[in-house]
Amino acid sequence: MSASLFLRTALLFFLLSLTSCQWISESWQAFDTSLRLDPLEDDAVSSPEETLYPNASEVPPPPETVRTAGAVNRSARVAVLGYHDFSNEDESKNDMVLPAHMLRAQMERIRSAGLPVISMSQFLAWRAGQGSLPPFSILITIDDGWKATHDIALPIFREYDVPFTVFLYTDYIESGDRSLSHDEIRNILDSKGTIGSHSISHQNLSQRKDKSEAAYLTWLNGEFTDSLSLLQSEFASSGEVSPTFAYPFGIYNDFAIEAAKAAGYQACFTVNAEKVSWSSDSQRLGRYIIQGTNGANFDDALAFGQTLPSQLPAPVETKPVSNNKLGSSVLSPSPHSKIVDRLPLISADLSSYENIVPDSIKMQVSGVGEVGCSFAPNTSLVTYQVLQPLRREHTQVRLQFQQGASAKKEALLWTFSLDRMAIYEQKTLETGSAD
Numbered sequence: 247m248s249a250s251l252f253l254r255t256a257l258l259f260f261l262l263s264l265t266s267c268q269w270i271s272e273s274w275q276a277f278d279t280s281l282r283l284d285p286l287e288d289d290a291v292s293s294p295e296e297t298l299y300p301n302a303s304e305v306p307p308p309p310e311t312v313r314t315a316g317a318v319n320r321s322a323r324v325a326v327l328g329y330h331d332f333s334n335e336d337e338s339k340n341d342m343v344l345p346a347h348m349l350r351a352q353m354e355r356i357r358s359a360g361l362p363v364i365s366m367s368q369f370l371a372w373r374a375g376q377g378s379l380p381p382f383s384i385l386i387t388i389d390d391g392w393k394a395t396h397d398i399a400l401p402i403f404r405e406y407d408v409p410f411t412v413f414l415y416t417d418y419i420e421s422g423d424r425s426l427s428h429d430e431i432r433n434i435l436d437s438k439g440t441i442g443s444h445s446i447s448h449q450n451l452s453q454r455k456d457k458s459e460a461a462y463l464t465w466l467n468g469e470f471t472d473s474l475s476l477l478q479s480e481f482a483s484s485g486e487v488s489p490t491f492a493y494p495f496g497i498y499n500d501f502a503i504e505a506a507k508a509a510g511y512q513a514c515f516t517v518n519a520e521k522v523s524w525s526s527d528s529q530r531l532g533r534y535i536i537q538g539t540n541g542a543n544f545d546d547a548l549a550f551g552q553t554l555p556s557q558l559p560a561p562v563e564t565k566p567v568s569n570n571k572l573g574s575s576v577l578s579p580s581p582h583s584k585i586v587d588r589l590p591l592i593s594a595d596l597s598s599y600e601n602i603v604p605d606s607i608k609m610q611v612s613g614v615g616e617v618g619c620s621f622a623p624n625t626s627l628v629t630y631q632v633l634q635p636l637r638r639e640h641t642q643v644r645l646q647f648q649q650g651a652s653a654k655k656e657a658l659l660w661t662f663s664l665d666r667m668a669i670y671e672q673k674t675l676e677t678g679s680a681d
């Protein structure tokens with residue numbers, strides 16, 4: 247090889263490597279963004295790295311400069327609150343109507359807990375990797391477009407100087423005495439309020455009914471696209487119309503998620519009571535629906551630390567169920583299961599233990615306290631029928647007993663959870679009430 251050919255070849259390789267490095271860097275950027283926004287599509291995304299590096303261990307780490315990493319707090323968590331209607335009554339009989347005094351007390355608690363209330367635009371900037379958030383924060387949302395959002399909630403939000411987002415379903419706007427008028431919506435936009443979409447018709451978006459698939463998809467796309475464009479054309483000149491969506495009844499399916507993406511929504515909210523984290527799916531963001539009859543969901547929303555109730559006494563000789571000779575099948579509801587019935591029968595089959603002293607049996611249920619359980623000596627079954635509907639997301643049961651008068655005490659501890667999504671859907675579909 248002549249010297250000049252060698253030099254030219256070396257130069258060619260050098261140039262090629264420069265070009266491909268730049269390309270890798272850009273594709274990482276693109277890949278990282280798509281990974282971030284659509285985690286479920288990981289498999290569908292054919293990243294350039296897969297072809298460049300068939301062996302996964304050779305894939306280079308993403309360059310540090312790809313995201314505004316220094317400005318974004320990836321460990322931040324947000325509790326999204328979902329309100330509906332409000333009243334001036336002392337007490338509410340409807341979970342979807344919150345008395346004004348409860349709303350004020352909740353704003354007071356957020357303030358005294360030192361939890362910042364963020365705006366939707368701060369939230370979206372964080373989700374997009376363009377802004378940071380404090381470790382824990384609150385995002386306030388209100389669904390449907392009830393007049394009381396303007397007449398009752400707005401003055402309280404002004405008093406506490408907090409931003410909030412109203413998800414409107416466009417068919418309801420100025421449709422009757424109880425719905426927001428266009429002018430009231432403009433007032434809201436003038437007072438730290440943002441609006442997003444809650445569809446056009448507030449129907450269950452997963453129900454195709456008698457439509458053909460094509461007709462269903464056309465209808466579904468309209469619910470997402472037309473509702474947002476209507477809000478934009480009507481209100482964008484008065485304030486912030488945010489590309490965000492709250493699923494009616496919290497219900498969605500894969501078609502709805504695709505339609506939401508196609509319509510350009512940056513954040514879609516469910517009614518799953520869970521915090522939003524950096525890794526949460528943008529089309530399935532959790533939200534705590536705040537009920538008018540009790541504050542349990544609000545309590546859960548504000549709990550950013552230990553989720554298990556702390557009022558249970560320190561366990562005595564407590565054995566984790568998995569290490570115990572009891573199989574989990576003898577405990578009901580099963581450890582770590584999700585249940586729909588708020589009034590479950592709690593039971594434990596202790597037949598693998600001998601000489602149980604009936605008087606030594608004590609059961610404690612978190613949120614309830616010590617309960618009067620019954621023990622059947624012939625079957626060794628301990629049972630307790632929950633009498634008041636469970637309100638907390640997680641319920642912990644502690645069952646203590648003694649084998650023989652001189653033996654040490656044993657204690658079993660297990661936790662199960664309410665499947666709030668299922669309960670909520672069941673309830674809203676049965677009563678037909680708007681969520």
Ligand SMILES: [Zn+2]
Nearest residue numbers: 389390680681
């Ligand atoms: Zn609704």
